[in-house]
Amino acid sequence: MVDKALGNGGRKSDKDLKIRVKSAKGRKVSSTKWLERQLNDPYVARARAEGYRSRAAFKIKEMDEKHKLFHKGTRVVDLGAAPGGWSQVAAKAVGSTDANPLVVGIDYLEMDPIPGVVLFRKDFTEDDAPQLLIDAMGGKKADLVMSDMAWPTTGHRATDHLRIVQLIEIAADFAIDVLAPGGAFVAKVFQGGTEHELLHMLKRHFKTTFHAKPPSSRQDSAEAYLIAKGFKGPDERTNGEEDGEHEER
Known part of the structure; x- marks a missing residue:
């Protein structure tokens, strides 16, 4: 009641x-x-009114508005896609269609079909999951890998943070394998001070890395998003000494 x-x-x-x-x-x-x-929550009401499956759709929309993540023709991989809000936004933004799908999503939870999106019900941490996504892209490189993955929380903040950093590391390794030069990586992280090694690794492979806190992310939450842009490609990786990393304000 x-x-x-x-x-x-x-x-x-x-x-x-x-x-x-x-x-x-x-x-x-x-x-x-x-x-x-x-x-x-006004974002919950907006999601229902605008036909999005979750309020999370506005997080990726706001990050795109500020950081220009999507472009027409951008090929996108959505890790931890359920219930599908990020894939909905991506498909519309890049012009993905059933005839020419540019967005591939994966989650161990069941999802209803999304126009222009190839969806797999599978745990991304399983050994054969990355190849499944690569095959779905027809051997073509991705322009954006985005991850909203998170383990179920234990209630212990430090433990939960370490677990999500592990997920981001798995997602980041995949992104480095499949991204085209100039590509980008976006992943959810709960800021807690233990992701320094992860940031250092990303700085070796991307021109810029930074944290973002979109307006639709609840302010009382430790949730933030790590964005890495300008993938250097396999032949242009450096030791990261000239790479930029900053906190979004």
């Missing part, structure tokens, strides 16, 4: 219309808070 908070002697205002979720038998307090947050 939900009710709406009223203030100012019963007079309704935008702030007064916050939906509060009453506790229910068998529901955890954390679940109640999550439901209340979802019901009051």
Whole structure:
């Protein structure tokens, strides 16, 4: 059950219309808070109104608006694609169609089909998953590898951070193998100070690396996105001494 908070002697205002979720038998307090947050999240409402499968679609849209990740004809790989919001945005932005699919996505969770996207239900960490994606691209190089992958959280922040860094390292190794020169890599990370080796590795392979915190990423979350642009290609890798790395403001 939900009710709406009223203030100012019963007079309704935008702030007064916050939906509060009453506790229910068998529901955890954390679940109640999550439901209340979802019901009051403007990005959730926008996602429904605009036909996106999740609020996460706005994260990649906002990063693209600022950092120009997508271009017509860009070939994209979406790791951890479920429920499909990032792939939806990518397909529209790059002009991907069923006749000429430019976007390939993978996740161990089931997803409904997306026009212009080749989807695989498979755990990306399985040994044969990378080759599956390479084959789906017809042997062509990718221009953008994006990863919104995350393990289920344990509740222990340091452990969760290490686990997601491991995922990013796997995704980054894949990106280095499949990207065309000039390509880009985007991955979710929970900032916690232990990704220095990962950043150092990316700086050897990309011209610029930086963190981004799109407006649609909840401000009370440690979630951020690591963006690496300007893939140098197999013949232009240096020791990274001249590469740039900065924090987005």
